[in-house]
Amino acid sequence: MEIVFVRHGEGEHTLSIPHSYHVADPGLTELGMEQAGRLREELPLSENDAVIVSPTRRTLQTAQIWCEGSNAIRFVHPTIGPRQNPLRYDFTTLRCDETMELRRIAELYSEFLTPADVPDYIWIQGINTVPVLLFEKFAGQFLAWIRQLGKHKVYIVTHDGTIASYLQYLNGSGQSRHPVPGEAGWIPLSV
Structure with missing residues (x-):
């Protein structure tokens, strides 16, 4: 199976750092929307693919x-x-990194399914500040779940810190061998 980590397009929270980190629920900028549109040409999708997305507006928009x-x-x-x-x-988690509630995701992004076996506390707490051992437990469970999807390619639309954390986990050494991609960039891995 191939996993492709895709970083979301340019977000509103990156326009006036550090003040903009305190913006709640930032979406994509116009440039971010253009970057997301270019992904259709650069990484064309088919029914054989799965796209799994972080529960934030900018990743869901991407x-x-x-x-x-x-x-x-x-x-x-x-x-x-x-x-x-x-x-x-x-x-503590910055306002820009607070995740959307399930109810709101269902209202605004109904084409995205939610796995049934994820405990409510993970949806509420998220992974932003959880200790490394707990993150590794969640990461292992997540990777086992995506293997069960039976897809040849799984695209994961997420954030730079999350990509770095997963790359470190998959490398097993606490360090990543790969640089984290820029906005709307990607990195493929075979697992």
Whole structure:
């Protein structure tokens, strides 16, 4: 199976750093929407693919634009939500990295399915500040779940810190061999 980590397009929370990190529920900028549209040409999707998305507006918008006109199956999953990297134990989740409630996701992004076996506390807590051992448990469960989908290619639309954390987990050394992609960039891995 091939996993392709895709970073969301340019978000509104990146326009006036550090002040913009306190913006709640940031979406994509005009450039971010264009970047997401280009993914249709650069990474064309088919019914043999799965697209799994972090529960934030900017990632859901990226995937929604990219998936338009395709038959790829689509999911939203909390264990690929925003994650700080490197992890700081004195840190709290920034407003821009708070995840959307399931009810709101269902209202605004009804084409995205939610896995039935994810406990409510993960949807509520997210993975942004969880300790490494708990993140590794969630990451292992998530990777086992995507294997069960039986897809040749699984695209994961998420955030730079989350991509870095998963790359470190998959590498097994706490360090990533790959640089994290820029906005609407991607990195493929065979697992």
